[in-house]
Amino acid sequence: MRIVSFSLVVPYPGIPHAGGEYYRRHLGALSTLGHEVTVVAPDTELNRIGLARTQDPGRVILVAGDDSRGLRALDRLAALLLPHWLAPSRRSALRRSPAVREALRHAEFVEAQWEETAFLLRGAAGRRPTALVAHDVPLQRELRWLRSARAQSATTKVVWRGWRALVVAVTQPSSFRSADVVIVLSDKDARQVRRASRRPRVVALDPPLWDPAEHPDPAPGGAALSGGEALSGGAATSGGEAVSGGEAMPVGSAMPGRGPAVFVAAFDRRENVEAAVWLLDEVWPSVCAALPEAALMLVGVHPPESLYHRAALISGVTVTGYVDDLDEVYDTASAALVPLHSGAGVKFKTIDALLRGLPVIATTVGAEGITDDDGRHPFPVTDDPREFAAAVVTALGGASASDSEVTEWARTRYGTDRYARRLVELIPALGVHSPL
Numbered sequence: 001m002r003i004v005s006f007s008l009v010v011p012y013p014g015i016p017h018a019g020g021e022y023y024r025r026h027l028g029a030l031s032t033l034g035h036e037v038t039v040v041a042p043d044t045e046l047n048r049i050g051l052a053r054t055q056d057p058g059r060v061i062l063v064a065g066d067d068s069r070g071l072r073a074l075d076r077l078a079a080l081l082l083p084h085w086l087a088p089s090r091r092s093a094l095r096r097s098p099a100v101r102e103a104l105r106h107a108e109f110v111e112a113q114w115e116e117t118a119f120l121l122r123g124a125a126g127r128r129p130t131a132l133v134a135h136d137v138p139l140q141r142e143l144r145w146l147r148s149a150r151a152q153s154a155t156t157k158v159v160w161r162g163w164r165a166l167v168v169a170v171t172q173p174s175s176f177r178s179a180d181v182v183i184v185l186s187d188k189d190a191r192q193v194r195r196a197s198r199r200p201r202v203v204a205l206d207p208p209l210w211d212p213a214e215h216p217d218p219a220p221g222g223a224a225l226s227g228g229e230a231l232s233g234g235a236a237t238s239g240g241e242a243v244s245g246g247e248a249m250p251v252g253s254a255m256p257g258r259g260p261a262v263f264v265a266a267f268d269r270r271e272n273v274e275a276a277v278w279l280l281d282e283v284w285p286s287v288c289a290a291l292p293e294a295a296l297m298l299v300g301v302h303p304p305e306s307l308y309h310r311a312a313l314i315s316g317v318t319v320t321g322y323v324d325d326l327d328e329v330y331d332t333a334s335a336a337l338v339p340l341h342s343g344a345g346v347k348f349k350t351i352d353a354l355l356r357g358l359p360v361i362a363t364t365v366g367a368e369g370i371t372d373d374d375g376r377h378p379f380p381v382t383d384d385p386r387e388f389a390a391a392v393v394t395a396l397g398g399a400s401a402s403d404s405e406v407t408e409w410a411r412t413r414y415g416t417d418r419y420a421r422r423l424v425e426l427i428p429a430l431g432v433h434s435p436l
Contacts, residue, residue, distance in 0.1 A: 001034075001035045001036070001108045001109055001429065001430070002035075002036050002038070002106050002107050002108050002109075003030060003035050003036065003037045003038070003107060003108070003109045003110070003111065004037075004038050004040060004100075004103050004104055004107040004109075004110045004111075004124070005027070005037050005038065005039050005040065005110075005111050005112075005113065006040050006041075006094075006110070006111070006112040006113065006117040006120045006121075007023060007039055007040065007041045007112075007113040007114070007117065008041065008042070008086075008113065008114050008116060008117065009023065009041060009046065009047060009050060010039060010041050010046075010047040010050030010051055010054055010060055010062070011023045011024035011027065011050060011054065012024065012049075012050045012053035012054045012055070013053070013055070014053075015050065016266075016301060016322075017266075018266075018348040018349070019113075019114070019135050020050075021209075021348070022135070022185075022207045022208070022209070022348065023113055025207075025208040025209070025211070025416060025419070026113075026133070026208065026419075027039070028208075028211075028416065029208060029416060029419050029420040029423060030423075030430070032416075032420050033420055033423070033424065033430055035109075035430065036059070037059060038059045038060070038061060038103045038107075039059060039060045039061070040060075040061045040063065040094070040100055040103065040120075041060070041061075041062060041063070042062070042063060042064075042065065042086070042090045042093075042094070043062040043063055043064040043065070047062055048062065061097070061099050061100060061103060063090075063093050063094050063097045063099070063100060064093060065087065065089035065090045065092075065093050066089040066090075066092040066093045066096075067089070068089075071088050071089040071092060072089060074088045074089070075087040075088055075089050081167065082167060082171070083138075083142070083164045083167060083168060084115060084116060084138045084168055084171070084172075085116065085171070086116045086117065086119075091119060094120060095120070095123065104123075104124055107124070107128060108128055108429075109128055109129050109130075109131075109427075109429060109430070110124040110128060110129075110130045110131075111130065111131040111132070111133060112130075112131070112132045112133070112178075112179065113133045113135070114133070114134070114135055115132070115134055115135075115138060115172065115175045115176075118132050118175035118176070118178045118179065119175070119178065121178040121179050122178050129180050129181075129427065129429050130178075130179045130180045130181075131179050131180065131181045131182070131183055131427060132175070132176065132178065132179035132181075132182045132183065133183045133184075134176070134182055134183070134184050134189065134193060135185065135345055136185075136189065136343075136344040136345025136346075137172075137184070137189050137192040137193060137196065137344050137345070138168050138172060138344065139165065139168045139169055139172055139192070139196060140192055140344040141271075141342065141343055141344035142161065142164050142165040142168050143165055144341075144342040144343070144344070144365075146158065146161040146162055146164075146165050148161075148274075148341075148342060149161045169196075172196055172197070173196055173197040173198075176193055176196060176197035176202075177197055180201065181201045181202075181203060181426065181427065182197075182201065182202045182203070183203055183204075183205050183426065184202065184203070184204050184205070185204065185205065185206065185207050185345065185346045185369065186204055186206075186345075186346045186368065186369025186370070187204045187369065188368055188369045189204065189344075189345065189346070189369060190202045190203065190204040203426050205419065205422050205423070205426065206413055206414055206418070206419065206422070207346065207348065207351070207414060207419070208414065208415065208416040208418075208419035208420075209348060209351050209352065209355060209414040210355050210410070210411045210414050210415045210416065211415070211416045212411075212415070258293070258295075258334055258396060258398070259295075259332045259333045259334035260294075260295035260296055260297045260316075260318075260332070260333055260334065261287075261294070261295070261296050261297070261333065261334060261335045261336070261337050261392055261395070261396060262296075262297045262298075262299055262329055262330070262333045262335070262336055262337065263275070263276060263279060263296070263297070263298050263299065263336075263337045263338070263339065264299045264300055264326065264329070264336070264349050264352075264353075265298075265299075265300045265349065266300050266301055266302065267298070267300050267301065267302050267303040267304065267307060268301065268302035269343075270342075271340055271341070271342040271343040272300070272340070273303075273304060273307060274341065274342065275338075275339040275340045275341060275363075275366075276298050276307055276339070277307075277310065278339055278341065278385070279296075279337065279339045280310055280311065280314060280317065282385035283339065283385045283388050283389045283392065284296060284314060284317065284389075286385070286386060286389035286390075286393075287389045287392050287393055287396070288314075288315065288316065290389075290393045291393055291396055291397065292315075293316070294316055294392075294393075294396050295316045295317075295318070296316060296317045296318070296337075297317075297318045297319075297320055297329065297333070298311065298317070298318070298319045298320065299320045299323055299326075299329055300320075300321075300322070300323075301321065301322045302321075302322075303319050303321055307319055330352075330353070330356045330358060333358060334358075334359070334395060334396050334398075335358060335359045335360070335361060335392060335395035335396060336349075336350075336353030336358045336359070336360050336361075337360075337361050337362070337392065338350045338353075338360065338361070338362035338363065338366030338367070339362070339363050339366060339388065340362075340363055340365040340366040341363060341365055341383070342365065343365060345368075345369075346368065346369040346370065347362075347365075347366050347367075347368065347369075347370075350362055350366055350367060350370055351370060351410060351414055354370075354378075354379070354406060354407065354410040355407065355410050355411055355414065356407075357404070357407045359379070359395040359403075360379040360380075361379065361380045361381075361382075361388060361391040361392055361395060362377075362379065362380070362381050363381065363382065363383050363388070364381060364382075364383050366381075367379070367381040372409065378403070378406045378409065379406065
């Protein structure tokens with residue numbers, strides 16, 4: 001089947017973008033099912049890098065934005081008034097592109113990745129089926145930021161966040177209604193979409209984050225993993241060192257005899273910085289009081305200077321910045337921490353740590369959408385800083401060894417084979433040429 005896939009990014013092996021890594025594996029599943037996919041994305045610097053590195057550049061269409069002065073001015077206005085919309089210049093160019101029209105003319109199925117590209121499905125409707133893959137539910141994130149602003153009694157922030165939440169609440173339902181089926185990555189998000197759009201055709205599909213072919217010796221419980229991709233936090237893989245403040249630093253060397261706790265995240269996202277600050281201020285002092293030799297690594301791209309300065313005041317804490325090899329980080333770690341209090345969507349960083357056999361301690365937001373068949377989290381989940389610290393102490397003290405059953409459960413649930421089979425169940429047209 002010929003498929004057109006609208007996307008914000010062009011994925012490639014090692015992409016430092018959790019959603020991009022999911023999308024790369026999604027395209028791999030479609031290829032396994034025997035389909036030909038043409039990726040359509042905005043012409044950006046990041047996507048030009050993706051085009052150069054992708055495994056099939058001949059099936060990528062990059063569309064440059066409309067550079068007219070009026071649309072550039074409209075872009076600036078839309079950035080303020082219409083959050084979560086693709087810039088008007090991008091929207092106009094994608095709608096008018098002859099290459100995109102030609103690809104759609106031959107398409108038998110059309111999908112949109114991320115809500116920002118859903119508007120393109122309206123012009124693709126007809127006899128061919130359409131799907132929107134909603135990586136998260138933006139309204140949930142906006143409401144959490146609004147609650148945070150209210151808790152801080154920050155009047156300006158409350159007004160601004162209230163406006164953003166209102167705009168998203170008004171515009172989001174039309175995005176969800178643009179597709180025949182909306183695919184989300186957890187049951188929790190499915191409930192959110194149904195409430196937002198009153199659309200019955202919403203399905204949850206666990207993301208494909210484990211491919212046994214990339215891990216020829218998948219022994220749970222701390223065994224080294226080979227060929228892993230960076231699924232979270234913006235750190236990509238390929239082998240090397242972590243960088244901190246411009247100096248090379250070997251990762252995972254802070255605590256002899258016991259590996260560090262790690263928080264892997266992209267620190268150009270405010271929710272990740274806020275999580276790190278909460279971890280340092282509210283949790284880590286209690287951990288250090290119980291285990292003076294405890295070590296913590298904050299791993300991921302673009303940490304702000306303020307985070308470096310804050311960490312420098314606390315014994316045993318390292319901010320690595322970008323690292324080349326997440327495998328090395330995880331192989332030397334004793335626990336993975338996911339201390340998030342805002343944001344939306346399934347946190348791939350949590351699943352990634354489970355897949356690698358690490359003990360995980362998470363907040364409610366960090367664990368959202370990740371439950372076993374009985375609806376329970378198979379790892380400690382708490383928003384109380386003292387309870388979080390106690391769970392970290394337990395893990396670093398060696399009393400919380402990785403659970404091989406949890407690891408195997410994660411590798412089955414989030415496996416690429418299962419994902420491909422579920423795609424066919426949800427969208428029967430995708431199984432027409434399937435070798436499964």
